[in-house]
Amino acid sequence: MVINFAAGPAKLPEEVLKEVQQELTDYNNTGMSIMEMSHRGSVYLKINEDAMKSCRELLKVPENYKILLMQGGGSGQFAAVCMNLMGKTGSADYAVTGTWSWKAYKEAQKYGNANLVFPKPENFTTIPPQNEWKLNPNASYLYYCDNETVDGVEFNFVPETNGIPLVCDMSSNFMSRSIDVSKFGLIFAGAQKNVGPAGVTVIIVREDMIGNAMKITPSVFDYMDVAKNNSVSNTPPTFIIYIMSRVFEWLKRNDGVEGMSKLAQKKSQLIYGTINKSNGFYTCPVDEQYRSRMNLPFRISGGDEALEKEFLQKAEKAGMVQLKGHRSVGGIRASLYNAISFENTETLNKFMNEFYEGKKLS
Structure with a gap:
């Protein structure tokens, strides 16, 4: 086998791939593949529940946070974050330190006033010190990307927001270090870097942050609707979530x-x-x-x-x-x-x- 140093979709644990291979055509003596099962059947619903439970356990997620499993990738969350959260004040702050936070900022301009807390640098090679950031006290949230996949810039601190909810894209360093989830209003991460194949995004959101979506928000992107339906309001990527749950178990063993x-x-x-x-x-x-x-x-x-x-x-x-x-x-x-x-x-x-x-x- 080759060594796959891809940025995403990325290498999966070989141990997990072998487990999936063994269960591909017959999961748990059901006579069916996960790919063939109803997403509302008891077998899949347990997988769904176990994946969210493992995520909570691994990151020590407090009880007043919801864990959602959604489609649309990180780019989908660039829009979903705005539609669910920006309506509170109509504005949001963005710390742009790389390609992906820049894309998120550009997307946010469609939904309200998106403000750069420091000027966009010519090259993404560093993070300006926080005393140079100009935060808007009226912002609905402060957004940043914890690890910029393209540019190789990673935060070594959690930004201070003076009480403004903190929203973070952790797609490419999710589950790679301990975090204090209580410092964040919302965290999201595409699975395809560290915890699974492409096709599902994990959202960890504080309960008081949901329930204020803009009227234009599609139901599949409405955090309240997804939370109420335990992430199965529509057909989820069942096979992807199954593999992700296996990766979570692998993480526990390691x-x-x-x-x-x-x-x-x-x-x-x-x-x-x-x-x-x-x-x-x-x-x-x-x-x-x-x-x-x-x-x-x-x-x-x-x-x-x-x-x-x-x-x-x-x-x-x-x-x-x-x-x-x-x-x-x-x-x-x-x-x-x-x-x-x-x-x-x-x-x-x-x-x-x-x-x-x-x-x-x-």
Whole structure:
């Protein structure tokens, strides 16, 4: 098998894939695949309930929060967040630190006054200090993206909002470290990075934040409607949620988010260490204190496209795939999500060192 360093849809735990393979045509002696079952039948409803229960357990989600499983991906939530929350005051604050928070901000402009708390930077390589943020005390919420998948910028702090509800896109570092959920009004995460295949988005929302959706809000995006119907108001992506529930169980067997946090730190430090020791052969554009543990972008020899192409070709030949950087920034990007083992990371690290040494000698 290859080592898949994709940014998403991303690598799934091999252990989980084998479990799914064994149950693909006959789940739990029902004689049916999960894909064939009614979403209102008792067998699937238990899977649905177990997935939400495991999510609550892993992140220690307080009882006054609802867990919703919705379709539409993170991009769908760019709109859903606005339609459900912005109507309170008609305005919202946005901290734009990368490609995805910028997209969220652009979407929000359709639904009310979206305000940038600091000017959009020319390049997404850092996070301005909070004392430079200009927060609107009348904002319905402050929105930010905890980890920018494209740009490799990750927050190492939870923003202070002075009482304004905090909304966070955690799609690409979800379940990779412990968080205090009570500091947030709403968290959402597409499953396809750390907890499952593409097709479902997890929303964790405080109960007092729901019930004020704009009249234009479709029922499938109305948090109150989804919560009342336990995320089965319409047909959910049943097979995807089943796999996600298996990934949650895998996380529990591997020391939960605390275990993933330690592993993420160890993996990312290994690769960043090699970058830092390469005398400028490898460079990461991101401010060191905000370098992502999940998505590690780097360039070779200042962005030498021929060398980067050679690196990618040789890496793929050696069994390491999907290392190409996002089309908007180029270069290389290694995504070290939960399912990437330390041994996988060591393989990449060894290849990086060998490639560097080979170029030094040539």
